[in-house]
Amino acid sequence: MLVTLIIGCEIAFWVLLGAGLAVRYLLRRPRAGAVVLLCVPLVDVVLLAAAVADLRAGGTAGSRHGLAAAYVGFSVAYGHYLVRWADGHVAHRFAGGPRPPGPPKYGTARAVHEWRMCGRTAVAAVVAAVLLECAVRLVGDADRTEALRQWQLRMAWVTGLNAVVAASYTLWPRREPVTGPRR
Template sequence: MNAIAWLIVICEAAFWAAVIFGLAARYIFRRQKLGMFFFALIPLLDAVLFLAAAADLYRGAAATMAHAVAAIYIGVSVAFGKSMIQWADERFRYYVVKEGAKPVKRYGLDYAKHYAKGWGRHVLAFVIGGVLLAGTVFLIQDASRTEALSKLLKGWSVVLCIDFLIMASFFVMPKKRRNSREL
């Protein structure tokens, strides 16, 4: 595994540590500002990862999937960051601290609309990550060294289209409750 791949592993572990420490600071220790500090570290981790990958490519390394994932992290962090923290926050508050309302399970048209918002976030993540990937390919100006970036962008385009079809299917065939206990 190359240095960028290890940095991804470290940043992913640091991401989850920041989320857990942020939630613990917020709800267990009742320190709102400290919790926000930990949450603010998340986009910084993504920026460090992307800058390290860009510097590695600038110094002459051939791009790998690890380099491409760095751009995806930034797009996903910007597009989904707030909603991911909100999701974790609701569950931590209810299941760990035993406060607040039980997280809502969505069904039918409500689920379809919620999924559509998520797909919109996916589009935003794709645009941000795609601009970073395409910009890196443009700056390096060596297709043989940036082939992995281009391949990932093409693959991500296919994933985005599949996600659209899944989203559309929830409007045609709405998600139903599995049993009456989930009311």
């Protein structure tokens, strides 16, 4: 059931985001749209409450709980970024706003962008690890929470992988193609 709720929360995130932006730009009600967008974090609260309720009811902590913690962590770290990204694109498409800039493609600017994304991933991993640790302590039984410890390691691995990607852009930056007259 928890996995179904995680999927439902992901769908609810995008539905609320789309509804908030539609109200803001298509119906031209920016304040009402902002109120709908402020409801997006409630999706995480619902998921967190369901995971805690499942554990308190005596359920063995499993991958579904780890996935729920990871979802909340990534939502906290990347949620505002995604909302701002979508808002910029919808404003451009439907409200005559400027074309939002994409991420830089070359050089130091791209490396900085990748390190910012790595920082977001680190925040997601820390949030998930804290939630997982709280769940371990809530259950209080090492045999029932081994899967949560594994998820803490997975989150550290994902952060490390993201750091390797960011480091590669720092050590081997892509160069902007040289354009000039042909010979």
